[in-house]
Structure formats: C-alpha cells, structure tokens
Amino acid sequence: MDTKEKIDLIIKNVGGKENIKNAWHCVTRLRFELKDNSKANITELKSIPGVLGTSFAKDQFQVIIGVGVDKYYEVLVDELGIDATAPVMADESEKRKDTVTWFMDVVSGIFGPLVPAIAGAGMIKGLMGGLVALGVITNTTDTYKVIDMLASGVFNFLPFFIAASAAKKFRTNQYLAIAIASILMFPTMVSTAQAGEISAFHILGLIPVPVFNYSGSVIPVIFGVWGLSYIHKWVDKIVPTAAKTVVVPTLTLFISGLFTLLLVGPVGIYCGKGIAWIIGSLFEVSPTLAGIVMGAIRPASILVGMHHAMTPIALENFATLGYDQLMPMMFIANLSIVGAAAACYFKAETPEEKQIVGSSVLSGILGITEPALFGVLTKYKKGFIAATVASIIGSAFIGTFGVRLFGYITSSIFSIPAYIGPWFVYAAIGWIMTLIISFSLSYVLVVKMDKSNANAKSVLKHDVA
Known part of the structure; x- marks a missing residue:
C-alpha cells in the first residue's frame, strides 16, 4: 500500500x-x-x-x-x-475555542515545522557552549566566531522563522508576516535596546513605542502575526477590488506594524518574561521539585500531543537566561520511555511483536518516542507507569544537580555531546539511572501482572492493567 x-x-x-x-x-x-x-x-x-x-x-x-x-x-x-x-474567516466553533485548545493548536502548528532548523543549530550551539565551559576552546578565536554564526543565526533571527510558520498556521500572507518580524528585528530597534539609553521612541512626540530587543524572542512575533491575520482580512474586505493590489498590503503593513510595536510586541515580551519567571521560581523553590513536576507530566504530555507546549518556554529560557534546564528533563523522559519499552521486548511472544518493540526502541533512542508510546506502552500499560516513575526520579536527580543546556536540541542519543561541560557527569548518571529504573520496573511490573492471571497469554496480548 x-x-x-x-x-x-x-x-x-x-x-x-x-x-x-x-x-x-x-x-x-x-x-x-x-x-x-x-x-x-x-x-x-x-x-x-x-x-x-x-x-x-x-x-x-x-x-x-x-x-x-x-x-x-x-x-x-x-x-x-x-x-x-489562504485567509479564511473563523467560524463560530473556532471562536468558541478555549484558551488551552487555541494554545495547543498554535504551538503544534508553528513549532513542529521549525524543529529541524532549531534542533540542528541548537546542537552546534550546545556543543560549543560545553567545550567553552570545559576550557577546551575559547570564544575569542576566529574559528569559534565562524561556528557560532552557524549556530546562533537561527536563534538570533528566530522571529523570521516563527513569522513564516505562524503565517501558515493563521492562514495569512507569509511575506507580510515576515515583514512584521523585520519590523521587530530592524537594527534601529535592536541596537537601541542593546544600548539601553532610552526606553521608548515617540511618534509625533506623543505616542510611546517601547524599545525591546526582540532577537530570539518567541511570543511577540506570534502575537504580531496573529494580529496581522485579522487586520489583513478586515482591510481586504473594505478596500475596493481595483485598489487591492497596492492599498491592501500598504494599509495592512502600516496598521499591523503599529499594532505590533505599540501593543502585542511589548505584551509578548512581558508574557515571555513572566513564563520564564514562573519556571525559574519553581527551580528557585526547589530544583528537585521542578524535576518531579516535569518528570511526571512529560510522558503524559507526549501521549496527548501537548509536548510542544514546552518548546516556547525552553526558547524563552535560552533568550533570557542563556541556558535551559527543561530540555535535559525532556531527554530523561524520552529515555524512560525507551527503557520501559525495551523491557516489553522480553514479553512479546511473536517475531512480529518483537519487531514492533525493537523498532520503537530504536526510534526512541533517535528522539521519536511515539512508536514506543502508542505501539508498545499503550498495550503494556504498566510499562507506561514504569516510564513515568523513572522519568520523575531521573528528572528530580538532574534537577537537583542543575543539569542544563545552552542551545535547543532534540532529545536523542545524538544530543549527548551538547551536554559536555561541568554538568555532564550528573547528566550521564541521570541517563543511566533512568534507563535502569524504567527497564527494571517495566519488566517486574509486567511479570507480576502476568503471574496474577491464569490466562497469561491473554494478559500479555492485551495488558489489561
């Protein structure tokens, strides 16, 4: 087929x-x-x-x-x-969507297509950051500067990537969306924000335009393109057909650009800082508690497709803090799923079942855990419980010792070099611990369940927990 x-x-x-x-x-x-x-x-x-x-x-x-x-x-x-x-008007069901549904739709629709770019650049950036932390290289050489350009370009100009992807999600003109990103990223805005000498420009000496460095930001450009999508529809509706070619993009860009600079851009900046503050506060209260919370929700969030909700949070952390502690916990969760699924290999009775489990484990090692979750752990349900327990323990451990990353990367075996640095030992211990716990718990729980039922074959095939 x-x-x-x-x-x-x-x-x-x-x-x-x-x-x-x-x-x-x-x-x-x-x-x-x-x-x-x-x-x-x-x-x-x-x-x-x-x-x-x-x-x-x-x-x-x-x-x-x-x-x-x-x-x-x-x-x-x-x-x-x-x-x-193609721009489309929202119908009544679209308007009735609650905030959670809207957020999930937006995040999955925007960040999914961007993963290859930010993961590839993040891998390079994370590896370079680790080597600098170890003193293997310095950040003053020309070699470092060139490689840093390869790694940092995506993140510095992330608003352009997000704008292009958001335009598809919000079904608006992609080039006008990129124009919104260019407004936020214009050198006058960026350099003024970096200089820190003034807090706002003033239109006609009266209307303040807040000054922020939007480089690497996530939420402002999403809000900006979202506003653009509605403004574009409204302008297109009121402008006569004969004048649409020139007048529609002109009015759209002017109105949505001011709307972004005056309102949603600053709101997005403060929202991003607020999210980073909330996550940071959790780590300040207790890094161990933060690990427990993250470890508990991550496997379930993958199961229901909400795991992309953590992507903008991690990106905001990189933009505001220069590092992130959530992504190492995401890797821990992936390893817990891999370990639990691997144990189920020994419970499979047919070559076909073993092949399914084996391929899902390999896929999980490479960073894609859905095959293990949906192909294995939804069948062997106690294996999913084992994965969640191991994710909690492993995430709490690396949270306690402050394991962090300096660039966005995929949670796969290929991301290991990006952890090189002062926290590598703790990360490695966390990985090994998670795999051992998830494998052992999954194997023991499933075996106990099988022995508790006279019809072991039926239980193995259906894993009714």
Whole structure:
C-alpha cells in the first residue's frame, strides 16, 4: 500500500474531506481539526499500515505516524486541496475555542515545522557552549566566531522563522508576516535596546513605542502575526477590488506594524518574561521539585500531543537566561520511555511483536518516542507507569544537580555531546539511572501482572492493567 492509498484511507476514516476543517502536522503526527469528531473511526484508522495510533486533545484529532509524517502531509495537502496561506474567516466553533485548545493548536502548528532548523543549530550551539565551559576552546578565536554564526543565526533571527510558520498556521500572507518580524528585528530597534539609553521612541512626540530587543524572542512575533491575520482580512474586505493590489498590503503593513510595536510586541515580551519567571521560581523553590513536576507530566504530555507546549518556554529560557534546564528533563523522559519499552521486548511472544518493540526502541533512542508510546506502552500499560516513575526520579536527580543546556536540541542519543561541560557527569548518571529504573520496573511490573492471571497469554496480548 503506497502513501496515497494510506492517506485516502485516513481521510475516509476521519469522516471524509467534508469533515476536515483544517490539517497540519508536527514532527510525528498528522493533526486535524474536524467538524464532527464522532465521525472519526479510530478502529479502522489504527488498522492502516503506518498508523501508530490516534489521540484526541481537546478539539484536535491526531493521527500518529512517526518518522516521515511530512511525506504523508504532502500527499494529504494534495488530496484535500489545502491552500496553507489562504485567509479564511473563523467560524463560530473556532471562536468558541478555549484558551488551552487555541494554545495547543498554535504551538503544534508553528513549532513542529521549525524543529529541524532549531534542533540542528541548537546542537552546534550546545556543543560549543560545553567545550567553552570545559576550557577546551575559547570564544575569542576566529574559528569559534565562524561556528557560532552557524549556530546562533537561527536563534538570533528566530522571529523570521516563527513569522513564516505562524503565517501558515493563521492562514495569512507569509511575506507580510515576515515583514512584521523585520519590523521587530530592524537594527534601529535592536541596537537601541542593546544600548539601553532610552526606553521608548515617540511618534509625533506623543505616542510611546517601547524599545525591546526582540532577537530570539518567541511570543511577540506570534502575537504580531496573529494580529496581522485579522487586520489583513478586515482591510481586504473594505478596500475596493481595483485598489487591492497596492492599498491592501500598504494599509495592512502600516496598521499591523503599529499594532505590533505599540501593543502585542511589548505584551509578548512581558508574557515571555513572566513564563520564564514562573519556571525559574519553581527551580528557585526547589530544583528537585521542578524535576518531579516535569518528570511526571512529560510522558503524559507526549501521549496527548501537548509536548510542544514546552518548546516556547525552553526558547524563552535560552533568550533570557542563556541556558535551559527543561530540555535535559525532556531527554530523561524520552529515555524512560525507551527503557520501559525495551523491557516489553522480553514479553512479546511473536517475531512480529518483537519487531514492533525493537523498532520503537530504536526510534526512541533517535528522539521519536511515539512508536514506543502508542505501539508498545499503550498495550503494556504498566510499562507506561514504569516510564513515568523513572522519568520523575531521573528528572528530580538532574534537577537537583542543575543539569542544563545552552542551545535547543532534540532529545536523542545524538544530543549527548551538547551536554559536555561541568554538568555532564550528573547528566550521564541521570541517563543511566533512568534507563535502569524504567527497564527494571517495566519488566517486574509486567511479570507480576502476568503471574496474577491464569490466562497469561491473554494478559500479555492485551495488558489489561
């Protein structure tokens, strides 16, 4: 069965084209906004080759594909005839979305496509930061400066990347969105903020335009493009057709640019600082407690597709603090899932089951845990409990010893070099501890469960906890 045939089946079993309001994807999932969620045939969807599972998250329906989801999405776009940049008016159901649903939709839709760029640059940046911390290299050499350009360019100009992705999510003109980012990143604004001599420009000597360094910021440009999407629709609606070509972009850019500089940009800055303060306060109260909280919620957040909600928080930490302690805990959670799934390999009875578990473990080591979660741990449910316990213990441990990263990276085995530095030993101990605990607990819990039931074969196949 080729990809097109699989997509045709997916479309059919989410209720058909007429039931799909919107569709996008993150790193591992096709995400749908359906008119009627009850029309989704979950049983049939799970039987499609290549589909690892499904998940409902508020008003969002997710079909878990794993690695290669972008190829599925390309076919899906062709089949649905989606114009990712076409402006559309929100209907009543869209307007009724609660804040959590809106936030999840926005985060998954914007940050999913950006992961390759920020992960690749973050890997280089994290590795260089670790080598500097160890004294292996210095940050004054030309070699370092060149490599730093490779690593830091994405983060310094992150608003441009976010603007382009947000334009697709909000279905507005991508180039006008990038223009909004260019306003925030214009050298006059950045250099004035860095100089710190004035707090605001004044239009006509009366209206203050707050001065901030928006380099590497996340929330302001999202708010700016969100505002642009509505302003663009409004302007396009009131301008006569004969004048649209010139007048619409002119008025849109002028109004949305001022709206961003005067209102949503500063609000976004303060929101970002507020989020960083909340997370920082939790670490100040107790790094161990912070680890416990993060370790407990991370596996479940992946299961329901909310894990991308932590991406903007980590990016804000890098922008404001220069480092982040959440991403090491994300890696710990991934390892806990890998360890628990690996133990289930010894419970599988058929070569096919062993192959599924083995491939999911390999995928988890490479940073994609959905196959292990949906292909293994939703079946062996006590294995999921073991993974969560190990995630809590491992995250509490590395939180206690202050393990941190200096650049955004994916949570995979390839990210290990980025941890090189003063905290590497504690990170390594945390990794080993997590794998051992998750594997051991998963193996023991599943074995005890099997022995408690006379029909062990049935329990093994269905793992009714």
